[in-house]
Amino acid sequence: MRRWIGAVALVLVAGSLAAQDSVPPVDQGVRVGIEYTPGVRPRLVVFPGPGYDSVRPILQRDLDYSDRFELIYVGYHPDGASAGGVNYQLYRRLGAQYGVELTPSGSATVVRLHDLDAGEVRSHQTVIFPPPDAPEFRMAVHQISDEIVRWVTGTPGYAASRLAYVGRKRLWVVDSDGVGNRSLTGADEAVLSPAWSPDGRRIVYTRFDEGMGSLQLLFLASGSTVTVPSTRSGLNYASAFSPDGRILAYTRSGEGGTDVFRVDVGDMCCLQRLTVGRYADNLSPTYSPDGRRIAFVSTRAGPPQIYVMSADGTDQELLASFDFGATGSSFAPEWSPDGAQVAFHRAIEGRFQVFVLDLASRRVRQLTSAGRNEDPTWAPDGRHVAFVSTRSGRRQLWIVDTETGRIRQLGTPDAVRLPSWSRRFGGAAGVNH
Amino acid sequence: MRRKFIVLAAGVLVAAACGGSQPEPVTPAPVAIDSTAIKEQMRQDSIAAAERARAEAERRATEAALAAAALITNQLTAEVHDMINFDFDRSDIRMEDEANLDRKAAIMMANAAVRMRIAGHADDRGSDEYNLALGNRRAESAKRYLVNQGVDGSRINIVSFGEERPLDPAQTEEAWTKNRRDEFEMTAGASQLVAPN
Missing domain, CATH: 2.120.10.30 (TolB, C-terminal domain)
Known part of the structure; x- marks a missing residue:
């Protein structure tokens, strides 16, 4: 089984990218009884890696739209990769509590949710994604997004709708x-x-x-x-x-x-x-x-x-x-x-x-x-x-x-x-x- | 005309020649016969002309009567079609529209073959689906009014367009006022209407 090859040279594009497409201020004509504090949401990172260029952006956006996480975006730099498992320490330093990992397994994909604080895989599921140009592709990604939300919060997201x-x-x-x-x-x-x-x-x-x-x-x-x-x-x-x-x-x-x-x-x-x-x-x-x-x-x-x-x-x-x-x-x-x-x-x-x-x-x-x-x-x-x-x-x-x-x-x-x-x-x- | 008479005269000559063993002195057909025929023809022609003139006068009279009837029908149709309006989110008939509806009721009573469709409309400030119910209530209000004036309810059909068909799509008080309305349409018996007494 192939594990994702160690994240080195993580380029933290997150800071600037996240700022432009992240949370709009709360006062857009919305009144709710709870004060909105972005910091209370757990930070989640979808690990960068080779492949899955069609899957990852959909997944990230779904998880963002679930409003359950603060997404951290990190870029991938293959030259800096080295053998080894998930560098929990590195992601923890970025403030992330959860990491989502996509690894190929034959024609299937293993989706893992890492609990970065505990340093272990919390849940996983093997998925066969249809080809990106197939009509059911996006819905299949939405469904795994909803599962990831369920793994963390106990209730699934709403992306597959x-x-x-x-x-x-x-x-x-x-x-x-x-x-x-x-x-x-x-x-x-x-x-x-x-x-x-x-x-x-x-x-x-x-x-x-x-x-x-x-x-x-x-x-x-x-x-x-x-x-x-x-x-x-x-x-x-x-x-x-x-x-x-x-x-x-x-x-x-x-x-x-x-x-x-x-x-x-x-x-x-x-x-x-x-x-x-x-x-x-x-x-x-x-x-x-x-x-x-x-x-x-x-x-x-x-x-x-x-x-x-x-x-x-x-x-x-x-x-x-x-x-x-x-x-x-x-x-x-x-x-x-x-x-x-x-x-x-x-x-x-x-x-x-x-x-x-x-x-x-x-x-x-x-x-x-x-x-x-x-x-x-x-x-x-x-x-x-x-x-x-x-x-x-x-x-x-x-x-x-x-x-x-x-x-x-x-x-x-x-x-x-x-x-x-x-x-x-x-x-x-x-x-x- | 002339040629015909000549042929006729020739025919008589031939007939006489071939006729019998008792030859008669041949005399030409007298011109007086033709003169009678012409007189008769002229008489007939003048009768026909008089007939035509009478028919024409009759036709003109009918036409005038029809035109007058059409004028009345058009006027009455316009009166039936005259819309009524409503206050915001209200379906009760406004006092200023009562005379309008009274007139419609009288026209319907005088024209028993007329059937009517009342369509209620709303402005687009209300809820989309609620406006369908509101339009229905507006149509119902006018129908109830007409029935109370004596019109048989089975002659009136109601529908609602809600906010789906505004007269004026502008977002102004004036447009909204126009759009809150009942429209009246005659669905049968409207080709010739008689004015109520």
């Missing part, structure tokens, strides 16, 4: 790191309200047509779509899959107002109306991760606010408390994957801002303040939230770490609406233990 959104009336998807933007629908249909199925194989969206809208189930592998039969008439939108992927909860507007319905999309049966608003609207359902509850928006008290009910429509009650006449209207709830929080947006001085409701304490926390910020959607790690913001001058996707307040833009070519973040793409092709 995608976001769906609406741009110029089309449905788009993009990888969590902003790469691979592509449109999945044509110019002949207008798209609204995309939402991922939990297994990432389907996206449901509204095909909007002259004031009406049907729900389309798009099967990503084949590209084929199926119309949900109960939505062939009327205006159907703002839908959400149940965690088992069988049930679709959705909003229907028409004669008799706007209400939440559910339908079994496994058997395409068993339509059930969950809310009955006489002169009030009920819309935008989102399932709790255990599938037992649904949060939604209701105008039953006048201004739209966030409510919750059992998945069968019973036990409806207010979820995010508000002061009548003082608290702004609230919209677009999305339950976090860990079940502990619900993100939504609320009007503050006439502009939308993203909030997070902590379910244990029932307290809300404002996450944004710069520009107009709306339609939050949770990353699979339950810690990052993507939302649409006008802070750069037009509607773009931004991602905030709700723990640290660190924020970044996820580049997209067009103005963005209605994002939906997938769950983690698991069962990696080419990943084994």
Whole structure:
């Protein structure tokens, strides 16, 4: 077995490089309850070495975007290499606590996480990366990135995920790191309200047509779509899959107002109306991760606010408390994957801002303040939230770490609406233990 | 005309010559016969001309009536199409729009074949998905008003465009005001409308 040949002549390009592409100041319109101190994150270095020039930058960026580490970047100088194992002392001197090592093993790659303080390998996994030009290559790297985060923190990262959104009336998807933007629908249909199925194989969206809208189930592998039969008439939108992927909860507007319905999309049966608003609207359902509850928006008290009910429509009650006449209207709830929080947006001085409701304490926390910020959607790690913001001058996707307040833009070519973040793409092709 | 008569006269001569064993003195056909035919023809022509004039007058009268009806139809159509607007995040009918809706109700009552589609719209300051519900409520409000005036509800269909089809995409108070609206469209029975009494 080949070990990585000793790191000598480490060129510390990190100092200058890291400074230009690292953490933006925390005051970019973000308010969080925790003070952001970069120093508390463990420092991590992806060891330099020959090969893996396509893998390493993706890995480094994923680990950086996880907001769990302070990345240290070191250059590689082969002339200075000498035989031997990992020079723990050298990396410790750089302030690093963790090191990621990539070594070839036949056609596979062994990925090792070194605990530099303990001077030992903490975890490892053998991976077969597809060729860099293969379509599944980046996702395979994202998956090992998420594993590395799990080795250190106990919970995986969110790199192996995608976001769906609406741009110029089309449905788009993009990888969590902003790469691979592509449109999945044509110019002949207008798209609204995309939402991922939990297994990432389907996206449901509204095909909007002259004031009406049907729900389309798009099967990503084949590209084929199926119309949900109960939505062939009327205006159907703002839908959400149940965690088992069988049930679709959705909003229907028409004669008799706007209400939440559910339908079994496994058997395409068993339509059930969950809310009955006489002169009030009920819309935008989102399932709790255990599938037992649904949060939604209701105008039953006048201004739209966030409510919750059992998945069968019973036990409806207010979820995010508000002061009548003082608290702004609230919209677009999305339950976090860990079940502990619900993100939504609320009007503050006439502009939308993203909030997070902590379910244990029932307290809300404002996450944004710069520009107009709306339609939050949770990353699979339950810690990052993507939302649409006008802070750069037009509607773009931004991602905030709700723990640290660190924020970044996820580049997209067009103005963005209605994002939906997938769950983690698991069962990696080419990943084994 | 002249040539025809000559041929006819010749024909009579031949017929007489071949006719019978009792030869009659051949006399040329009298000109007076032709004169009667012409008079008859002139009479017919004048009847036809009168007929044509009467038809033309009738056609003109019909045309004028149709034009008048079309004018009325156009006026009534414009009145039905006249949009109404809403206050921010509201769906209740404003007082200044009640006369507008009363007129629409009267026109619908006078024209039983008319069917209507009401489309509710919102400005883009609200939430994208909530705006679809808001547009729906705005369309519902106008429908409820018309039904309360006596229009059969089954003749009115509602849809919502939310903020998907602004009249004015500008981000100004004026544009937003324009965009918060109900649009009315007749989907059947609109080719000829009669004015309500």
